[in-house]
Amino acid sequence: MITLETIQQARATIGDTLEVTPLITDLLLSERLGRRVRLKAESLQRTGSFKPRGGLNWIRTASRKELAKGLGAVSAGNHALGLAWAARAAGVSVTIVMPENASAFKVEGSRALGAEVILHGDINDAWALMHRLVEERGLTLVHPYDEPRIIAGQGTVGLEILEQAPEVSLLLCPIGGGGLISGIGTAVRALRPELQLIGVEPLGAASMAHAWAQGGPQRLDKVDTCAKSLAAAIVGKHTYPLCRQHVDDLIGVSETAIHDAMRHLMINAKLYVEPGAAVGVAALLQGNLELPADGDIVVVVTGGNMGWEELGEFLPLMVAG
Known part of the structure; x- marks a missing residue:
């Protein structure tokens, strides 16, 4: 709620x-x-x-279990930047999948903040890949907009x-x-x-x-x-x-x-x-x-x-x- x-x-x-x-x-x-x-x-x-408002609120209210294996997210860029910034301060790893046409400025900025950024297809393709990565790596998905803490x-x-x-x-x-x-x-x-x-x-x-x-x-x-x-x-x-x-x-x-x-x-x-x-x-x-x-x-x-x-x-x- x-x-x-x-x-x-x-x-x-x-x-x-x-x-x-x-x-x-x-x-x-x-x-x-x-x-x-x-x-x-x-x-x-x-x-x-x-975006850092939601990202920081999520990080600071997350459990140890949620943070343990790192975070995953799909983003056109701003969520990636906000979450990467908040996660870096907490010492938590982040993997971001962005569409191939994502802003180079946002891609570079997210990587500079320590995030692993993967460019893949369009926004629907990016989501499909992230769901696979969540299963394979045990990442905790931090949804860019459809998450109560965000x-x-x-x-x-x-x-x-x-x-x-x-x-x-x-x-x-x-x-x-x-x-x-x-x-x-x-x-x-x-x-x-x-x-x-x-x-x-x-x-x-x-x-x-x-x-x-x-x-x-x-x-x-x-x-x-x-x-x-x-x-x-x-x-x-x-x-x-x-x-x-x-x-x-x-x-x-x-x-x-x-x-x-x-x-x-x-x-x-x-x-x-x-x-x-x-x-x-x-x-x-x-x-x-x-x-x-x-x-x-x-x-x-x-x-x-x-x-x-x-x-x-x-x-x-x-x-x-």
Whole structure:
């Protein structure tokens, strides 16, 4: 069970190590919308995303048996970085399987933190290999989003937002597998039930919208988006019901909208972001989102892990937009 109490306990568990990330006012977007827009800059967290929250909470609450033979995980990159960082401090080995198209920046960063990184196929292939490694090596699988201790750690973002932005009326959160929004949603519904919570997905990897339409988690045949950090092919058995319970609506954003949002965040808000972190702002820039009558808008900016080579690939797209 994920409750407000488990999220508060997670905050107590990780709070001595992870700092509260800043809430930055996006002045240009606020002027354009006539409402104050504030950006929760998780891109400034350790390892460059929100993921160490869940990773550190998992490590610090794990049993000796869970840690004994090492950990295994599948990740597009940010979970790998967050878990590898937390595991290194605890002296625990980690094996990560990433899709072959994973960010070189994240692969190199995870290896630098001591993780064994294996590149294998697409995200579905990566999962198949990890399940074999768990059986062969006796690894403990640390799921990137569908694990209660991970969800509770990510939910600490919600506690911080409610304290930093007491006048928030609309909260926009990216969705990959749904761990972050599940944790945030649990905190928000317990403390501010009237707050509107909207999840944002790339149209090419809308796994939560697919699950809502199908009445439960169903694997996408493929994912196709520049937002690799959100490219989960299926949502979780925990995250699906939590999102159905706590999330008011889902919005899909195009690749062009993501490029526009990246340009806006880098040039106007002065935040260096990866594509998946920009989808919340992309939803606002699309202009088809009905805003509440009053109150602040908060957008979670989930990460900034993108190498120079990747940025070089995106620059023509961002300029063209």
